[in-house]
Amino acid sequence: MPERYLRQSALAHLGLESRAVDDPGDAGLVLCERAHLGKVGLRGDAGDKGFLDAVAKELGFALPLRPNTVAAGEDVTAFWLGPNEWLLAVIPYEGTPLAEDLDKALTGLHAGATVLTDSRTVIGVSGPAARDVLAKGCPLDLHPSAFPSGSCAQSLLAKADVLIYLHEDGGRFDLYVPRSYADYLWRWLEDAGAEYGVAVSGD
Amino acid sequence: MLLIECPFCGPRAEVEFRCSGEGHIARPETPENISDEAWADYVYMRTNPKGLHFERWMHQHGCRRWFCVARDTVTHKIRAIYKLGEAKPALDEPKTEGEGA
Ligand SMILES: [Zn+2]
Numbered sequence: 001m002p003e004r005y006l007r008q009s010a011l012a013h014l015g016l017e018s019r020a021v022d023d024p025g026d027a028g029l030v031l032c033e034r035a036h037l038g039k040v041g042l043r044g045d046a047g048d049k050g051f052l053d054a055v056a057k058e059l060g061f062a063l064p065l066r067p068n069t070v071a072a073g074e075d076v077t078a079f080w081l082g083p084n085e086w087l088l089a090v091i092p093y094e095g096t097p098l099a100e101d102l103d104k105a106l107t108g109l110h111a112g113a114t115v116l117t118d119s120r121t122v123i124g125v126s127g128p129a130a131r132d133v134l135a136k137g138c139p140l141d142l143h144p145s146a147f148p149s150g151s152c153a154q155s156l157l158a159k160a161d162v163l164i165y166l167h168e169d170g171g172r173f174d175l176y177v178p179r180s181y182a183d184y185l186w187r188w189l190e191d192a193g194a195e196y197g198v199a200v201s202g203d
Numbered sequence: 204m205l206l207i208e209c210p211f212c213g214p215r216a217e218v219e220f221r222c223s224g225e226g227h228i229a230r231p232e233t234p235e236n237i238s239d240e241a242w243a244d245y246v247y248m249r250t251n252p253k254g255l256h257f258e259r260w261m262h263q264h265g266c267r268r269w270f271c272v273a274r275d276t277v278t279h280k281i282r283a284i285y286k287l288g289e290a291k292p293a294l295d296e297p298k299t300e301g302e303g304a
Pocket residue numbers: 209210211212213262265266267268
């Protein structure tokens with residue numbers, strides 16, 4: 001893990017703080033970078049009660065087992081990625097203790113937890129045109145009847161791999177994007193949102 | 204664009220998937236004991252049928268899991284989707300043009 005004082009977010013070079021506004025006015029699309037959110041990759045057998053119990057005990061809530069769903073506690077959000085794979089997003093940044101604690105709790109099981117914090121950054125997308133802008137480049141059906149609040153899905157946005165999460169309150173999409181695609185995807189979003197007006201907000 | 208039913212994620216757009224050719228091809232158990240011809244057959248030779256074809260697909264941009272697809276290579280119609288390790292489903296060969304209904 002890099003030293004804290006050397007750590008740069010994937011979009012640090014865009015100087016987003018200097019553009020951030022408190023009031024987006026009539027912008028249709030509001031973007032932000034949720035930098036340095038901790039992330040832990042978790043693999044294990046969803047059919048193994050021992051695994052599920054050990055994880056639930058560590059997290060304080062049960063892993064989501066239904067496809068494209070999310071479960072959350074106070075500081076951790078767990079995304080279903082596949083039948084034996086989850087991504088844990090951790091607030092605050094320090095994901096390492098959680099991964100270590102999980103690894104200890106999973107000793108002897110065919111399972112593992114890996115720190116992935118700096119592999120991806122998170123772009124927050126909100127505003128009245130958020131769905132329309134995402135729909136320009138994403139093959140998912142994002143209509144509320146097909147992609148309700150609290151859903152997550154891995155798919156493509158403008159040909160970049162993303163994990164899309166719509167918050168429980170329906171107010172914001174979070175795009176988990178690989179670090180090396182982040183600059184491209186941010187610029188794509190600004191371009192796709194230009195017709196609606198784009199504002200940048202703080203984290 | 205096909206809507207493909209991932210056995211794990213549900214229906215998703217074709218662009219999220221990759222087709223990786225014919226399925227149900229077992230790797231020879233003892234490659235060191237077989238002839239070059241048999242090895243070449245395993246590595247290179249595929250059936251390439253016109254009609255019903257059993258294939259391996261992967262949900263590349265979704266859950267990244269492998270699964271099996273039975274697809275008609277003429278109409279591109281997907282006849283069945285099933286998980287790795289499951290037996291080939293019993294399916295009729297599609298009727299060829301002109302044979303009537
Ligand atoms: Zn899938």
